[in-house]
Amino acid sequence: MRDNETSPIVVGFDGSEAAVAALHWAVDQARLLGCPIDVISVWHMEYTVMMEPSSAATRLDPRIVEDGHRTVLEAATADIDGVDLRGVLIEGDVKRLLVETSGDARLLVVGNRGHGPLAELLLGSVSSYCVHHATCPVVVVKAARQMAPRAERLPMAPLTPGPLL
Template sequence: MDKDVSGPRVVVGVDGSPSSHAALRWAVRYADLIGGGVDAVAAWELAGMYGWSAPAVDTDFDEEIARQQLTQELTETLGAEGAGRVRALLVRGNPVDVLLRAADGAEAVVVGSHGRGGFARALLGSVSQHVAHHATCPVVIVRPEES
């Protein structure tokens, strides 16, 4: 999905977690209110990219499969019509760095309160906390919806 986003742009981080699904829905509703578009950003890193002990290549990662999973996640969360209005971006790099770069010039960046690796008792996940402290635009942190 390589849609042109004209007008205000809302960036949302997606990682498959319930918090990111709630953030995605929030971002789409907000973009509708301001007449803007949504960039759904998923980041991936190579194993060992920032450490010394792990191998430099993640042999289990398949970028094409990851793109398909991102598209499927958008469709399952927003429905086919909603997902068709969102630009899906799969970007290699540290999730915090990727989101901060993507949010440059955006109306807002929206993240879930916890990612897939978050601790249940923590108030904020590390990605959402770093984005909140370093983004150059307003940041919205969304908690997962109650079931």
């Protein structure tokens, strides 16, 4: 385990409004504490359930899904300064990977809701899983009620749920 003063704040990021709020909270906290931030974006190809309305060929191409998540992550972190920030894009199960990557973290910060109630029903609550399984303190940040019009927000990464079992 790392020294807590040099341990990063780990932020789970999926591009949702709650994830943006979590990222902003974590940046403010990292500036106060003088610690780095690891912004983790997890993507996964699930070929049996696709929920993003687009052509089937696009939805089944892992490179396009990964690039979509990379674009969202880079857009969200591009203008952040005054803190040592590292964006990390990995493939796998979001719940398990957030808990694993936060093993030596000072904090794990997640939004209270990702892509919506249907996805939460299918995937389960990532924030709830993290609260119950992470070995570090977990902060769950709720999205602000008043958000900018959709055109002004960050692009959303394609939603590809993980294994349903």
